[in-house]
Amino acid sequence: MTNLRILSIFPSLLNVNGDAANALVLAQRARWAGHPARIDELEPGGQLSVVPDLVVIGSTADASLPEVANGLAGIRTELADWIEGGTPVLAVGSGMDLLGEDFAIPTETVSALRIVPGGVPDAPLGRVADDLVVNSSFGRLVGFENHYRGFSLGEGALPLGRVEYGVGNDRSTEGFVYRNAYGTHLHGPVLAKNPAFADHLLGLVIPGYDSRSVPAGRADDMAKAARNSIAARLSLVSE
C-alpha cells in the first residue's frame, strides 16, 4: 500500500493557532482506517520533492504575512497546478486570504497567490475573536474565528457554508470551496472537532475510504461532545 502524502505548508510559520495540526488529524484518521500516511513539512525556500495527495495551509499574525507571502510565491506554480488539478487543499485564516487577490495590511500590501477567485475586501470587518458555527454540506462545523479581515467570493467559488453563529466571510457566508480547495476562518484543528469535514477530504483521495474504527469512534464522540458543549453555550440546538 502506498503512503498517503500530506503536505504541511510552512508549519514553523503557519501554526500560531494550531492550524498545522490539521495535517496530523488527516494522517491519524487515515492510519486509523488502515491507510499508511506521512506528513511532509515544507519550509520557505525548501524543495518540493513529491506531489502531495492533500495540502494543509495554516494561518499567522500580520507581522509574518509578508515573509509567508514571499515564500508562497516560490511555489505558486505548483500550488496552482495542484488546485486546478483537483488536489484537496485546506487553507485556514490568513492561509485562506493568501490564495485569493492581493490585500492590504496596516504596514503594506500583501502579494497573494490569486489562485482562488475572490479575496480580502478593502474594508476590514474589524476584530472578530469568538465562536463560529457554520452549516455546511458536511453538517454543522463548529470552531473559533480570530481575524480582522473578511473574504469576498469571486465567480467560480462557492461558500463552505452559511453562518449560524459568528461572522465568517461577511456575517452571512463562511469560507470558500473552489474545485477541491477549501478555505475557512475556523482556525486551529478544525478537522479534529469536525471529523465529517476531514473524512470528506480523505474520501476524495482514498478509494473506498471508510472512516469507521475504534479510535476514530472514540475521537469522534469527544469531538461531538465538544461541538455540543459550544452549541449549548451559544443557546443553539445540540446535534
Add this chain to the structure above:
Amino acid sequence: MRVAARLRKRGGGSAVPGLVVNRLAPGFLSSALDGFADGLVIVTGSSGKSTTTKMLVAILEAHGKRVFTNPSTANIAQGLTSALLERASLGGVVDADIAVLEMDEGHGARIAPLLNPRTVLLTNVMTDQIDRFHDSEMVAGMLETIAARASDFLVVNADDAMLVSLAGGLDGSAVQARYGVDASVLAASPRGLGYAKESVTRLAPADGTVVTAVEGRLATVTLAGEPWPITLPARGTHYAVDAAAALTAAQAVLGSSFDPAVATTTLSAVAPVFGRGEVVTVRGKSVEFVLVQNPASFQLNIDSLQAGLDQVLFAMGSDVRDPSYFWPVDASSLGRVTVASGSKATELALQLTYQGVVVDAVVPDLGRALDDFLSLPEPRVGVKTIIFTADSMRRTRTHLELT
C-alpha cells in the same frame, strides 16, 4: 472598607472587595502605591511572574526591607486593591518600605497610567490566550506601555528578542539591566526557551546576570561576572531564568547594599509557588501539581515530567476560551492520561487522542474527577500528577481546601 477586605474567597481569589473600593474611591490604588519610600516594582510578562516575584520579595526581605506584595492570584486591579486594603491603615497608608507587584500584562497596561513604578521587570513574551491578546505583537505592545512607566530601572530578559526590541525603543530615563542564559544552557534546551522570538546573540557576563549552568535543581549564575551557585525551587531552566531576573532586579533596587551571598542563599531557600513543580500531601497521597499557563509552559512542563507516569489528571478550564493554540504543543510524551477534566475536557482529550496519548476517562466535573483520582491506589511510577490551567488550579485548590 476594611470590613470588605475580610470577605476573601477561599482558593485565593480576592477581587470582590477591591471592586467595591475601586468604585467608591477610584484614586485609592494609585495613591496607596505611590506611598512607599523605596517605591514600586512591577513584575510582568507572559510567564514566570509569580516565581520571580516570590524570589525578589525574599531577597529584598533578607536585605532588611519590609515588602508589600500581592498574592499571585490577585494580580488584576481589583485584587491589588483588596490586597492593599488588607495591609492598609485607616488613612490608606501601607506599612512597608517597598511594593513588589506581579501584574497581568493586559490589566497592567490598562492601569499603567495610574502607576509610577521605579522599576519594571519584564519576563518574556510567549504566545498566550490568543482570543484575548490576538498575537504576540499585541502582548509586546502592552508590556511596552507598562515598561514606559519605569523611572529608574527596566529589567529585561536579553534572550527575548521582542523585549530587547521594545526596551531599545523607549526614550525614558530608566537604566536597563539585563539577564539571560549562555549558549550552553540554550543548547541544552532542545525546544528553546519558549519565547515568541528568541534573540540571536547571548548576553555576556560583563553585561548582566547570566545563567551558565542548570543541572536538575542546581544552577549557576554570574553576578557582576562572578559565578554563584543557586538551588531552584523545582527542576527546569525556566526557574533558573526567573532566578536571574529576580537577582538582577534586586541588584538594581538595592544598589550598593546588594549582597550577592545573602541574595543567592535566600533565593535557594524559596519554596515553589503553588502549582510550579510542588509536591503536596493531599488526603494522605503525594501529589505533584503542574500549572500550564501557555503553550510554551505546557511544553516545558510536560517535557520535564518523569517518563512513564501512570497516574495523570489533566484539567483544562474556562480560562482557555479556545484550546486551538495549545495544539502546537507535542503532548505525546505523556503516553497515558488517567482522566481529562475541566470545562474544556473534551477538547483537551481530543488533542491528546490525536497526539497518540491514551485517555482513560473524560470527566468534565473537576470535583468528581479529583475525588476519583485521589482515591486510586498509589501509582506504579512516580507520584500522582495533576496538570491544570489557571482556572482549574483555582477550582482544585478550593475543592481540596488547599491554601
